[in-house]
Amino acid sequence: MKTLPEIVTAFAKGIARSRVSLLGAMIVTVTTPFLFGAILYDVLFHIDNTYFSGAIYMLVGPAFVGGLVLVFLGLFFFKGKEEVRLFTLEYLKGYFTEPEKFSRMRKLVFFAVFLTCINLLIFSMLGYRAYHYMESVGFCGEFCHTVMNPERTAYLNSPHSRVPCVECHIGSGADWFVKSKISGARQLFAVAFNTYPRPIETPVHGLRPARDTCEECHRPEMFHGDKLVVKDIFLEDEKNTHVKTVLLMKIGTAGDRAISSHGIHWHVAPENKIYYKASGRDRMTIPEVTLAKQDGSTLVYRSGDADELGEEAELREMDCIDCHNRPTHIYLSPRVAVDNQILSGAIDSSIPFIKKKAMEVITKEYASQEEAKEAIAVELNEFYRKNFSSVAEEKTDQLKKSIAGIQKAYADNVFPEMNIKWGTYTNHLGHNDDVGCFRCHDEEHETETGEVISMDCDTCHTILAEEEADPEILKTLSGM
Numbered sequence: 074m075k076t077l078p079e080i081v082t083a084f085a086k087g088i089a090r091s092r093v094s095l096l097g098a099m100i101v102t103v104t105t106p107f108l109f110g111a112i113l114y115d116v117l118f119h120i121d122n123t124y125f126s127g128a129i130y131m132l133v134g135p136a137f138v139g140g141l142v143l144v145f146l147g148l149f150f151f152k153g154k155e156e157v158r159l160f161t162l163e164y165l166k167g168y169f170t171e172p173e174k175f176s177r178m179r180k181l182v183f184f185a186v187f188l189t190c191i192n193l194l195i196f197s198m199l200g201y202r203a204y205h206y207m208e209s210v211g212f213c214g215e216f217c218h219t220v221m222n223p224e225r226t227a228y229l230n231s232p233h234s235r236v237p238c239v240e241c242h243i244g245s246g247a248d249w250f251v252k253s254k255i256s257g258a259r260q261l262f263a264v265a266f267n268t269y270p271r272p273i274e275t276p277v278h279g280l281r282p283a284r285d286t287c288e289e290c291h292r293p294e295m296f297h298g299d300k301l302v303v304k305d306i307f308l309e310d311e312k313n314t315h316v317k318t319v320l321l322m323k324i325g326t327a328g329d330r331a332i333s334s335h336g337i338h339w340h341v342a343p344e345n346k347i348y349y350k351a352s353g354r355d356r357m358t359i360p361e362v363t364l365a366k367q368d369g370s371t372l373v374y375r376s377g378d379a380d381e382l383g384e385e386a387e388l389r390e391m392d393c394i395d396c397h398n399r400p401t402h403i404y405l406s407p408r409v410a411v412d413n414q415i416l417s418g419a420i421d422s423s424i425p426f427i428k429k430k431a432m433e434v435i436t437k438e439y440a441s442q443e444e445a446k447e448a449i450a451v452e453l454n455e456f457y458r459k460n461f462s463s464v465a466e467e468k469t470d471q472l473k474k475s476i477a478g479i480q481k482a483y484a485d486n487v488f489p490e491m492n493i494k495w496g497t498y499t500n501h502l503g504h505n506d507d508v509g510c511f512r513c514h515d516e517e518h519e520t521e522t523g524e525v526i527s528m529d530c531d532t533c534h535t536i537l538a539e540e541e542a543d544p545e546i547l548k549t550l551s552g553m
């Protein structure tokens with residue numbers, strides 16, 4: 074009868090006899106302490122560095138698993154001739170019928186179980202942390218730096234900057250996790266071989282239906298009433314005059330118990346199904362819209378170019394993304410980007426013509442963000458030195474700060490390296506800078522009986538003030 078140490082020796086000998094196992098054992102020995110330490114550290118303190126985590130979970134982890142596979146492959150298949158008998162039925166039968174062999178096997182099994190437990194522990198920790206790592210904003214947004222930089226930058230400036238990428242791009246459930254990893258592997262290749270499109274294509278055709286993701290947090294049936302939206306606008310005059318547009322947005326609801334669906338979120342009420350066919354992959358031109366009502370009737374709205382729709386035109390059910398296509402990767406128009414910087418105080422509106430000059434410099438084309446940064450500073454400094462020497466001399470600090478604000482307005486929205494210019498990514502929520510709602514609401518889409526999709530200005534909002542310096546309505550609301 075063999076004792077445990079003897080079995081360990083036999084096991085070690087077995088490994089030593091096969092080169093494949095030996096190689097595997099060497100890999101496992103080298104990686105185990107490092108991997109174990111790193112994972113333990115990650116679990117307890119969290120590793121912040123994306124590249125370090127990447128090395129652990131994408132290189133060392135798989136190497137460890139590969140090493141183990143080699144050990145067992147070597148033990149079972151590449152050992153001496155004699156051991157091949159291990160697999161013959163007769164040999165196995167011997168283990169069960171001869172008491173001495175049986176007891177030896179019991180110990181072997183015990184030893185194997187013991188080893189497996191340790192390996193399972195490392196495996197599960199590795200799997201768990203690797204899963205977390207692949208779900209992290211760092212992995213999605215930083216690992217492929219230039220590729221994801223625009224999306225990540227816009228995301229960090231948005232209301233969803235604390236929502237992990239995967240909450241919208243994958244959502245819950247195993248099937249979408251697997252799907253995302255398959256497309257993720259394809260993307261890794263595209264990055265490795267530099268074949269990815271610049272800019273990255275939008276819309277994302279494989280995106281999970283928004284109702285599965287957005288509605289994990291938002292419930293349109295719980296929206297009620299209207300929302301006051303105040304737009305701060307700075308005119309391109311000497312004083313950069315501050316004016317306001319005030320809109321009452323008819324947010325509406327998808328319907329809840331006694332309240333029937335109405336207003337803007339009427340589109341996503343369970344009783345309304347809206348389908349559309351677009352003429353291109355970009356979904357910008359929508360020649361045909363079908364509204365299927367609860368009572369089973371349908372209305373088909375078609376515009377003039379509907380006859381040109383090909384057979385292959387995809388029929389899509391409208392969801393959140395058809396309006397909120399930029400909930401987090403919000404690329405602003407130059408006007409809004411500059412206005413926001415003035416409003417936040419980054420650009421000093423006491424500098425004459427700063428809005429006008431800002432618009433001029435940020436809408437020029439530059440080869441890279443660095444070039445833009447430099448050119449913007451040079452041009453603005455020169456302009457104020459030449460035309461407003463008092464500003465250049467007395468407001469040096471304000472001018473310097475404002476230039477930084479203007480550089481930021483550019484750098485947050487334009488990424489020449491990825492061919493992202495002003496307006497490359499359109500925003501469907503509105504109709505001023507992009508077509509937006511008017512893709513359907515243009516009164517050109519008609520049913521056979523002549524009904525059109527409304528373009529009436531009061532359908533979606535009431536305009537309470539438009540570019541007024543001191544809107545009456547805001548005074549009324551604040552009780553002054």
Ligand code: HEC
Binds near residue numbers: 273
């Ligand atoms: C609040 C939800 C949400 C979050 C969080 C989010 N995304 Fe997106 N993402 C979207 C939507 C919606 C689209 C556009 C879908 C469409 O138009 O088809 C999109 C599009 C993209 C695109 C395609 C290019 C584009 O801009 O249309 C990339 C790349 C992308 N996201 C990467 C990321 C990364 C990286 C993160 C995390 C840093 C992230 N996303 C976080 C919702 C989100």
Ligand code: HEC
Binds near residue numbers: 233291394397
């Ligand atoms: C994990 C939760 C979560 C998910 C998933 C999520 N959101 Fe949000 N969303 C939030 C939170 C929290 C806020 C409020 C942020 C704030 O006010 O700072 C918000 C705000 C918003 C706003 C208001 C933004 C504004 O300018 O005030 C819109 C619109 C919105 N989300 C749409 C979406 C859409 C569309 C999706 C799906 C693509 C989505 N959200 C997915 C949590 C989420």
Ligand code: HEC
Binds near residue numbers: 287293324337338340
């Ligand atoms: C027909 C277009 C459309 C669809 C479809 C749509 N929304 Fe909206 N949503 C809007 C508009 C327009 C606003 C108002 C934006 C503004 O001016 O602030 C809005 C506002 C919101 C807000 C902010 C509400 C508030 O009171 O501030 C959230 C959150 C939101 N939508 C989530 C969703 C979700 C989730 C879905 C999908 C189930 C969805 N929306 C579908 C157009 C739409």
Ligand code: HEC
Binds near residue numbers: 509511512
């Ligand atoms: C894919 C086509 C499509 C798009 C895009 C679209 N709508 Fe609609 N919308 C419709 C249809 C169809 C109707 C029903 C016909 C009508 O009432 O004119 C409708 C009706 C409405 C209504 C009236 C709802 C009620 O109470 O009866 C509002 C408000 C509205 N849309 C707002 C918007 C806003 C805001 C946007 C852009 C953010 C938008 N829609 C984008 C198709 C669309």
Ligand code: HEC
Binds near residue numbers: 536
């Ligand atoms: C189908 C819905 C819909 C219709 C019809 C519509 N709008 Fe709008 N409008 C919107 C939405 C959505 C926004 C964006 C609100 C936001 O940015 O928060 C908007 C924004 C605006 C703004 C503010 C723009 C800015 O950013 O400064 C003005 C002004 C405006 N609309 C005027 C009009 C006028 C005039 C009409 C009639 C010809 C009209 N709208 C018809 C949905 C609509």
